[in-house]
Amino acid sequence: MEHTYHSSITWTGNLGQGTAHYRGYARTWDITLPGKAIISCSNDPLLGGDPTKMNPEDLLMSSVSACHMLWYLHLASAASVTVVAYQDNPTAVGEVLPNGAGRFLSMTLHPVITVLPNTDLDLARKLHDDVHPVCFIARSVNSPVTYQPRFIIASDQG
Incomplete structure (x- = not known):
């Protein structure tokens, strides 16, 4: 079964001369998507982007993490x-080649999961x-995704 997803991306960076x-x-x-909160984004701060806004790398890494969690x-x-x-x-390691092309080399999830005693x-x-074979997002990226979970027993929390 196929699903179709839609998004609307609007450039907001015209400072007067395009x-x-x-x-x-x-x-x-x-x-922007109807009925959803607007997400204002910028490029990676390494490339002069606004560090207070999400960038494509943040969004992809967060999407992999969220899909794994769900x-x-x-x-x-x-x-x-x-x-x-x-x-x-989550953390990710990326590389940028001399010609400016970049990619993720790896992503590592570090979930802290609180579970009940016993x-x-x-x-x-x-x-x-068992997650990776079914996670839509992780299956769609070509860099390896690994995970280093840590468990907390609920009664151990203070």
Whole structure:
């Protein structure tokens, strides 16, 4: 079954003369979809982008992490592993070639997952292996995605 997704990207960086001069325009845009919050974006700060705005690299890495999380939560529920909190701080390594072309070399997810006491942690850990074959976003990127989960037992929290 196929699904179609839509988005609207609007460049907001015309500073008055369009792209007449390389440094005369901003690399900013908005992602807008009816009924959803606007996401104002910029390019990577390494390329002069606004560090307070999301950039394509942030969005891709976050999308991989979110997709992994959603599938993990689904698989945990199906396996009777009760997750009560999930937080991730993904990292990615990228490269830029002399001609300016770039890509991600790898992404690593670092989820911290809080589970109930008496949870089978081996099973909870194994569920991560079951995510990648079904995660829409991870299956769509060509760099390796790995994960280093850490588990917290709910009663250990203060």
